[in-house]
Amino acid sequence: MLEEIGGSMFSENNQISGRQVFRLLTYDFLGMGTLLLPTMLADTAGRDGIFCILAGILSTFLYLKLLRYLLKGMKTSYPDFLKQNCGKICGYVLWGGYFLYFILMASYTAYLFSTLMLNGLVENVSFYLVLLLILLLAFYGMAGGIEGRARVYEILFWFLMIPLFLMLFAACREVKPAYWSPVFVADGKEVLSGSYYVLFCYSMVSIVLFLKEYVADRKKCVGAAEKAVWFSGGVFIALYLILIGLFGVEALAQMKFPAVTMMSRVQVTGGFLKRTDAFMFSIWFFTLYAMLNSMVFYSGNLAEKVIRDCGGYLEGKKRMLPYLILLLLVYGVTVLFYRNQQFLDCVTFLLWKIGTPFVVGVPVLLCLTGERKKHNKKVRVLVLVCFLFGCLFLQGCNVAELEDKAFPVLLNIRDQDDFQNVWLNHEYAGNKEVDYNHLKVVLIERSFLEKEAEVEDMLSMLEQEKEVPWNAYVMTTESCDRLAQTEGELDVLFGNYLEELLENTSGIDQKAYPTLGMLYEERANHLETLYIPFVDIEGEQSGAVQDDTEKEEQSATVWDDTEKEEEEQQPVMTGKPQITAYEVWKRGRAVGLVDTDTARAAFFTQNFADDYTLQLAPELYVKVDAASCRVKETEKIGAGGLTEQIVTVTVTGEGEILSGTVSASEKEQLLNTRMEDYLNAAATHALEKEIDITNSYRNLGADNRTWYFKYQNTPAAYEKDIKIQYLVKINWKSE
Known part of the structure; x- marks a missing residue:
């Protein structure tokens, strides 16, 4: 079999085009770079990591100028060139260093590949x-x-890149630009460290010297490498900005594979997450596969050169023996990585701190000599293409059959002292395996949600287990068991019913409602004020729902116009679970309940409301459409000469009167003034509980660097120091 493979499956002339060089190098750059680079940049340079990417790209282009110069003077393969210029003994020492580097890189890639799968x-x-x-x-x-591999990668290139671009485009709608600021905060050492990480990902550009003997038009070799750097650099920049905008820099710095996590974040809640993920995993499947092949290929050719210099000659079945032995060696080293974390950390340190300077400092080309026979070449390439392309449609299924699985759509988390034991008992209870891929809602009892340490342990465990989708909605209640008693009166599963409560709410964007992934992120970021829906049985409202400082002085009430119309047409249904309040999750912990009016005012202020209906007088109802709220932080001198910190919210848009009458002469001024009074009262009431309905703390890095650095270490003082002022400039339609 080895003889057949060695004699028939090698390419005829070992020549590849400049376009194939571009695609080979792009695979090598994107494979490890998209998986590891975002976390390392976030951990070192934070938001300034984008400048590290630019610095790394510039450094790589300068390095390519050197490689172009070296290529002009090379008349032989680069290993032979080293022996000619450095001496035989020194040349062999360098060969040994490169051989070790390629084997360790192949093993690390195989470990990363296997772990990811x-x-x-x-x-x-x-x-x-x-x-x-x-x-x-x-x-x-x-x-x-x-040549055969280059043709396969060339055919599959856009089948991989187009899904990647679509994934990045789909993620853009979830990005929060405020997370990108402030910039120019990292010091010089941190920027240099981040730039070095980028240079590590681009260190494989030196293999253009390896490819000298294989490129049909050698003048295009470095040009193809430059295109690959531009292309991959653009992907790195876009991916890094999207990941920071999705997760925040602090959460991103703690993630293992954030690009993979992003895939579940951008999916529709309750969708077939694993199937979509499996298709997207093909990107890393092929990029890591290409890099693994490259490392083994170059080390194998170096081994062949050593055998050649010793007087040996490999042909027929013997030609594949070095690769077989090297793959066995890679298998052994990878197993050591898997079983010994200390060994993995040590080798990783060697690759980053020693291997990269070695490879960048002394580029090496491993050449494959001799021609290969042509035997069913088209059939061979076609089989490999079909096999690899078929992997695009692999499904992330377990060995268990569907009838042996349970697919819950709701996860109840009760007030238990040891959540981990409860989780494990639930996971292995019964005869069916639990599959959470279709989970839609995580329902947490409020008494448990308010226990900060227990919730931290729960979120940490769920994040590590990776079984529960990141985009599952989070809701809270007083008693999961009490709500479960109403399921028999519903036409759908209780989890589906709760999801519909959120997604069918008139005028509110789904992004307003927290997901499990948002709670994960806030454990590290501590930036957001989120509103977790509190569910109770309509007509049997729990005492916990009552706001401790209910707005008795505020006569205006926020109404949803859809609910208002339904109430006029038919009696209100009772006995079904409804959203009766919201638990405020401020910078990573629960701080108490607010009523639905306050939450809707917050959603409107944060531009999560497509329309906003409210009552400004006993018989005066208005509706605001296409509104835009702009938040700005300023300071002014207040009473007594003291400096006041004002968060100003300017509201613009179109409005109309649903019921009631106002004189035409005073309509615009009167309605705007009343709406200002209503929103200012809601904001002031929330600030008394140290809740900022504008969520302005999140935007300080972009809007006010002075405030950002002032409250960076004392965020608890922010809501105590600010005042909120609304300026309403609605254009009211004529009747």
Whole structure:
């Protein structure tokens, strides 16, 4: 079999085009870079990581100028060039260094590859089996030669890049631009560290020297590398901005594979997450596969050169033996990575701190000499393309059959002392395996939600388990069991019913409602004020719903116009769960309930409301459409000469009167003034409980750097110091 593979599956002339070089290098850059680079940049340079990417790109272009110069003077393969210029002994020492680097990089890539597949595609499967299958596929790729692999990667390139671009585009609507600021905060050392990480991802650009003997038009070799740097650099910049805008820099710095996490974040709640993820995993499947092949390929060719210099000659079945031995070596090293975290950390340190300077400092080209016979080349390439392309549609399914699985749409979290034990008992209860991919709502009892330490442990465990989707809505109640008693009166599953309560609410954007992923992020970011819906049985409202400082002085009441119309037409239904209040989740912890009026005012202020209906007088109802609220932080001298910190909210848009009459001459001024009074009263009432309905603390980095640095270490003082003022400039329609 080895003889057949070695004699028939190598390419005929080992020549690839400049376009194929561009795509090969793009795979190498994107594979590890998109997985690891965002977390490392967030941890070192924070929001200034974007400048580290730019610095890394510039450094790589300067490095390519050096490589272009070296290529002009090379008449032989680069390893032979080293021996000619450095001496035989020194040349062999350098060969040994590169061989070690390539083997360790191949092992690290295989470890990353296997871990990613286990976490995202195949569950409850042995790591050793997954690793073995990956290396067998790599062996098959080695048998195809560089020309065959280049053709396969060329064919699949846009099948991988287009889904990546679509994923980034879909994620843009979830981005919060306020998370991008402030910039120019990291010091020089942090920026240099971040730039070095980018340079590590681009260190593989030195393989253009390896490819010298394989490029049909050698003048295009460096040009193709420059295009690959531009292309991948654009992806890195877009991905980093999106990830910071989604998760925040503090949460991003703690994530393992944030780009993978992003895929579940941008999906529709309750969708077939694993199936979509499996398709998106093909991006990293092929990029990591390409890098693994490259590392083994170059180390194998170096081994062949050593055998050649010793007087040996490999042909036929012997030609594949070095690759087989190297893959076995990679398997052993990867297993050590898996079983010994200390060994993995040590090797990672060597690759980052020693391997990268070594490779960048002394570029090496490993050449494959000799021609290969042509035998069913078209059939071979077609088979490999079909096999790899078919992997695009792999589904993230477990070995259990569908009838052996349970697919809950609701997860109840009760007030338990040991949540982990409860979770484990639930996970393995009964005869069916629990699959949370279709989960829509996490319902947490309020008494548990207000226990900060227990909630922290719960969120930490759920995030590590990765079983519950990030985009599952979070809701709270007094008693999960009491709500469960109403399920028999509903036409749908209780989890679906709760989801419909949120998604069918008139005029409120779904982004206003917290998801499990948002709670994860706030554990690290501590920026947002979120409003978790409190569910109670209509007509049996719990005493906990009553606001401790109810706005008796505020006569205006926020109404949803859809609910108002229904109330006029038919009696209100009782006995069904409804959203009766909201638990405020301020910068990572629960701080108490507010009524629905306050929450709706907050949604409107934060531009989460498509329309806003409210009562400004006993018989005067108005509706505001297409409103825009702009928040600005300023300071002014108040009473007694003291400086006041004012958060000003300017409201613009179109309004109309639903019922009631106002004289035409005073309509605009009167309605705007009454709406200002209403919103100012709501904001003042919330500030008494240290709740900022404008969520302005999140935007300080972009809007007011002075305030940002002032409250960075004392965020609890922010709501105590500010005042909120609304300026309403609604254009009211004529009747």
